[in-house]
Amino acid sequence: MKILVYIDLQNGVPTSLSRELVNGARGLVGSGGTVDLALFGADASVAGDLGADRILHGAAPSDYTSARHGAWLDRAIDESKPDLVLLGYTTSGLDLGPAVAMRRDLPLASYCAAVRPGDGTVEVDSSIYGGKLVSTVSAALPAILLINAGAFEEAGASAAGSAKIVELAAPDAGAEASISFIAASTPDPNAIDITKASRLLCVGRGIGSEDAIEEAREAAELMGAELVGSRPIVDAGWLPKERQVGKSGRKVKPKLYLSLGVSGAPEHIEGMGSAEFIVAINTDANAPIFDHAHVGAVVDVADFLPAFKEALGKKAG
Amino acid sequence: MLSTQFAVFLLLAATLAVSGYRFYKVLAPVFRGPAVSRVDHPEQRAAGTVADIGLHRRLLRKRYSGTLHAMLFFGFLFLFSAIIQAFGSALFPGFSLAAIGGASWIALGQEFFAALILIALAMAAYQRAVLKPARFEGSNSRDAWTIYVLVACVVVTMLLESAFHLAANGQPSAWRPIGSGIAALFGKLDLSQSAAAQGNELFYWAHIAAVLGFLIYIPGSKHRHMFLAPFNIYFRNLQPKGMLSPAGDAETGPGVSDIDQFNWKYKLDLVSCTECGRCQEACPAHAASLPLSPKKVIMNLRDHMFEREQGKCAEVSLIGGVIKEETLWACTTCRACMDVCPVHIEPMTKIIEMRRSLVEEGNVEPMLQDSLASLQRNGNSMGKPARQRAKWTRDLGFKIKDAREEPVDILWFVGDFASYDPRVQRITLKVAEVLQECGVDFGILYDGEQNSGNDVRRTGEEGVFEMLAKQNIETIDGCTFNRIMTTDPHSLNALRQEYRLFGRDYEVVHYTQLLLELLEEGKLVTSPADGSVVTYHDPCYLGRYNGGFDAPREIIRRAGYHLHEMGRCRENSFCCGAGGGRIWMDDSASVERPSESRIKEALALGDVGVFVVACPKDTVMYTAAVQALGVGDRIAVKDMIDLVRAS
Numbered sequence: 001m002k003i004l005v006y007i008d009l010q011n012g013v014p015t016s017l018s019r020e021l022v023n024g025a026r027g028l029v030g031s032g033g034t035v036d037l038a039l040f041g042a043d044a045s046v047a048g049d050l051g052a053d054r055i056l057h058g059a060a061p062s063d064y065t066s067a068r069h070g071a072w073l074d075r076a077i078d079e080s081k082p083d084l085v086l087l088g089y090t091t092s093g094l095d096l097g098p099a100v101a102m103r104r105d106l107p108l109a110s111y112c113a114a115v116r117p118g119d120g121t122v123e124v125d126s127s128i129y130g131g132k133l134v135s136t137v138s139a140a141l142p143a144i145l146l147i148n149a150g151a152f153e154e155a156g157a158s159a160a161g162s163a164k165i166v167e168l169a170a171p172d173a174g175a176e177a178s179i180s181f182i183a184a185s186t187p188d189p190n191a192i193d194i195t196k197a198s199r200l201l202c203v204g205r206g207i208g209s210e211d212a213i214e215e216a217r218e219a220a221e222l223m224g225a226e227l228v229g230s231r232p233i234v235d236a237g238w239l240p241k242e243r244q245v246g247k248s249g250r251k252v253k254p255k256l257y258l259s260l261g262v263s264g265a266p267e268h269i270e271g272m273g274s275a276e277f278i279v280a281i282n283t284d285a286n287a288p289i290f291d292h293a294h295v296g297a298v299v300d301v302a303d304f305l306p307a308f309k310e311a312l313g314k315k316a317g
Numbered sequence: 318m319l320s321t322q323f324a325v326f327l328l329l330a331a332t333l334a335v336s337g338y339r340f341y342k343v344l345a346p347v348f349r350g351p352a353v354s355r356v357d358h359p360e361q362r363a364a365g366t367v368a369d370i371g372l373h374r375r376l377l378r379k380r381y382s383g384t385l386h387a388m389l390f391f392g393f394l395f396l397f398s399a400i401i402q403a404f405g406s407a408l409f410p411g412f413s414l415a416a417i418g419g420a421s422w423i424a425l426g427q428e429f430f431a432a433l434i435l436i437a438l439a440m441a442a443y444q445r446a447v448l449k450p451a452r453f454e455g456s457n458s459r460d461a462w463t464i465y466v467l468v469a470c471v472v473v474t475m476l477l478e479s480a481f482h483l484a485a486n487g488q489p490s491a492w493r494p495i496g497s498g499i500a501a502l503f504g505k506l507d508l509s510q511s512a513a514a515q516g517n518e519l520f521y522w523a524h525i526a527a528v529l530g531f532l533i534y535i536p537g538s539k540h541r542h543m544f545l546a547p548f549n550i551y552f553r554n555l556q557p558k559g560m561l562s563p564a565g566d567a568e569t570g571p572g573v574s575d576i577d578q579f580n581w582k583y584k585l586d587l588v589s590c591t592e593c594g595r596c597q598e599a600c601p602a603h604a605a606s607l608p609l610s611p612k613k614v615i616m617n618l619r620d621h622m623f624e625r626e627q628g629k630c631a632e633v634s635l636i637g638g639v640i641k642e643e644t645l646w647a648c649t650t651c652r653a654c655m656d657v658c659p660v661h662i663e664p665m666t667k668i669i670e671m672r673r674s675l676v677e678e679g680n681v682e683p684m685l686q687d688s689l690a691s692l693q694r695n696g697n698s699m700g701k702p703a704r705q706r707a708k709w710t711r712d713l714g715f716k717i718k719d720a721r722e723e724p725v726d727i728l729w730f731v732g733d734f735a736s737y738d739p740r741v742q743r744i745t746l747k748v749a750e751v752l753q754e755c756g757v758d759f760g761i762l763y764d765g766e767q768n769s770g771n772d773v774r775r776t777g778e779e780g781v782f783e784m785l786a787k788q789n790i791e792t793i794d795g796c797t798f799n800r801i802m803t804t805d806p807h808s809l810n811a812l813r814q815e816y817r818l819f820g821r822d823y824e825v826v827h828y829t830q831l832l833l834e835l836l837e838e839g840k841l842v843t844s845p846a847d848g849s850v851v852t853y854h855d856p857c858y859l860g861r862y863n864g865g866f867d868a869p870r871e872i873i874r875r876a877g878y879h880l881h882e883m884g885r886c887r888e889n890s891f892c893c894g895a896g897g898g899r900i901w902m903d904d905s906a907s908v909e910r911p912s913e914s915r916i917k918e919a920l921a922l923g924d925v926g927v928f929v930v931a932c933p934k935d936t937v938m939y940t941a942a943v944q945a946l947g948v949g950d951r952i953a954v955k956d957m958i959d960l961v962r963a964s
Contacts, residue, residue, distance in 0.1 A: 232945040232947075235945055248684065266699075288739055
């Protein structure tokens with residue numbers, strides 16, 4: 001049995017899913033079989049420790065396009081002549097797998113959670129309907145499979161350099177011309193997802209002035225929380241929109257929610273009412289936020305913040 | 318050589334043929350449009366048309382533009398006599414209006430109105446070049462200037478023709494003061510009689526040419542409204558304002574996704590638009606800098622329709638291409654655009670038709686999607702369990718009758734915000750207490766009530782509207798009562814107007830109406846009158862839609878407050894921004910929320926400390942606006958019920 005594994009790279013190194021696939025392939029081929037890797041773009045040595053027999057390396061430009069990697073993958077399949085081609089069930093796997101299967105008239109199974117090779121066939125379990133149902137299908141070999149993360153164990157590092165590196169001949173220039181690479185953009189590293197934070201410090205209208213935002217930010221840092229705001233704060237431009245909590249912002253459920261000068265309009269409550277522990281600070285004892293807070297204090301934020309920071313500082317110190 | 322008679326005949330015939338053909342091209346898609354019946358109640362239609370045109374009712378709401386339009390309009394009506402004279406005398410030798418005063422009072426009238434038109438043109442030019450009202454933004458200004466020039470040509474050539482005529486005859490006429498004045502000027506310039514006769518001839522032809530040029534130009538210009546507006550007004554929708562038309566048929570599905578699906582009247586709307594921009598100026602979404610101008614919706618639809626006629630842009634989709642989705646979702650359905658339009662064009666109903674097709678495709682604004690899902694599941698938009706609808710009554714010292722179980726005089730339809738929103742519950746409780754203390758026999762539907770569906774229908778979601786309406790109707794029909802009362806204008810509109818779709822004609826009153834009745838009966842007194850100054854915001858669905866302008870004002874007056882009206886009041890009220898499902902959508906794209914603009918308007922009155930509302934959504938919108946602006950120390954939002962107490 002011979003298996004070709006397509007290696008997904010992230011920041012120039014194989015992803016953990018690719019490692020899983022190689023390890024899984026090793027188990028499937030057994031001692032007599034071979035595992036080839038298809039690696040395009042980076043230096044072949046980045047996959048040296050995955051435990052493959054051969055690395056079919058394409059000296060492609062590192063920028064991914066489906067046409068470019070599809071053409072190189074064709075080359076690798078020609079070279080390897082595998083029984084199975086494994087790709088991760090990832091963006092690039094979904095991009096390449098069906099296209100290559102179509103072009104070479106091979107069967108394709110996706111969402112594979114388990115793979116059982118037989119005599120001239122392969123049987124796989126596919127998780128369908130978002131994992132609610134498992135569908136068992138079989139296909140004649142050779143076949144292409146898109147494998148879910150977690151279907152196999154991730155490989156530990158093996159001795160580097162044991163794999164033989166085979167340089168593939170470049171595909172026709174025309175084969176990769178249909179799609180051209182323009183630019184890659186990465187998410188803003190400073191962008192935050194406040195729904196993932198376990199502690200939030202929320203400021204509302206009652207904070208008074210924009211200067212107080214800085215003070216609140218320092219307090220948030222001291223308590224290890226993200227700084228968020230209610231609608232008026234975001235409207236005023238004091239905080240960016242992605243830090244808005246409420247109906248028209250984000251719905252959050254942190255372990256700790258400290259609200260400063262937030263009155264607690266229903267639209268705000270809709271966004272944070274299910275937080276695990278809510279602390280409210282407001283000058284108005286009748287503010288609706290107190291109906292939802294677990295603990296609260298009627299005090300001016302301007303008085304509270306310096307004292308709070310001092311207390312946090314002492315604790316840290 | 319051609320005789321004058323034949324030449325004029327030929328020119329006139331050719332002009333009418335060209336102009337007629339051009340009108341035919343404009344109107345062809347209108348005639349082809351799907352059917353809608355607009356010929357019922359001919360007397361009412363005719364009377365309204367005459368009143369709207371003859372009295373310039375809507376035009377004169379803008380005094381400057383309305384006045385100059387009236388001057389142009391009536392001037393032109395009268396100058397028609399000059400045109401008849403010019404063409405009549407050429408076509409029928411011996412024709413003259415002299416027998417009925419053509420040389421006396423008609424002549425004087427022509428001169429008077431010619432002067433009036435020239436003054437109006439100067440006013441129009443001043444408005445367009447100097448005043449530059451924002452409502453003209455996006456209108457075709459070259460077209461407007463072209464028309465000013467053509468009108469000026471028609472009038473000036475007429476005046477000069479008559480001046481040369483008088484000069485040629487050497488006899489000034491007291492009936493033609495302007496012509497005689499110019500003729501006297503010619504005399505000073507030693508103009509010979511034969512030269513004057515030539516001048517007369519020249520300006521006669523110039524006048525004919527100006528009139529014919531005008532006729533040829535008109536069909537391709539927004540100024541074709543002078544011919545189409547009377548028809549557009551005559552064929553206006555006579556249904557109650559708060560009742561939307563049924564949503565399509567089984568064949569085409571709900572809504573409009575292609576320009577050809579608009580019925581002929583909607584298309585007549587498109588070609589009747591004068592681009593005056595009154596709708597744009599009145600639109601709260603436009604004021605908030607959202608990507609909606611009712612005027613541009615109409616203009617873009619019109620241009621798209623014409624391009625389609627020419628076989629262009631077949632592949633451009635109506636929604637997403639011609640009209641953006643954000644444009645459609647921006648509408649608050651406040652109806653201001655339709656109420657201000659001098660020619661009764663309906664931008665809003667077209668927006669709702671297009672929303673219907675968006676919803677049908679499952680293409681819904683994301684936040685709205687959540688609310689619609691909740692409406693379907695819980696019968697309310699707040700994501701709260703249906704059984705908690707009457708939870709607010711627990712804070713009362715008495716039990717409100719369950720109208721499903723015993724007969725009541727007043728069936729109180731409470732509504733979503735009044736039932737669930739903590740900011741409004743206080744008001745709802747007070748209404749209940751006041752009714753109880755006044756001895757009103759009333760009951761509510763408890764968890765049998767659902768959202769009325771008024772704004773659901775306006776989001777274009779016909780299916781959920783129908784579901785809600787039918788469930789409410791089933792519950793209401795199982796009750797015994799005399800009248801329905803609600804504090805919520807949106808529910809009022811649905812129950813009173815929209816449920817007609819299902820054959821129901823309930824008598825529904827707003828609580829302000831009931832409170833006024835109780836005041837008149839002496840069962841209710843007003844809170845201590847301190848003469849302080851308040852202002853009042855007309856809710857769209859109470860005022861503009863259902864004519865409820867006076868009861869709230871009468872209560873304020875009786876309560877001893879001084880009502881300082883905002884500039885935008887009554888029919889001209891400015892929407893808070895919540896209607897038409899907007900309260901369920903993301904409004905962060907607004908540069909200035911309509912509600913905040915409104916609070917600023919109230920503060921600008923200078924002496925107003927209380928902002929009185931009569932709608933639960935207004936309580937929500939305006940308390941949030943006051944808070945957002947940080948002006949809680951200067952102005953308080955109070956509900957109507959805060960002004961009264963039981964005697």
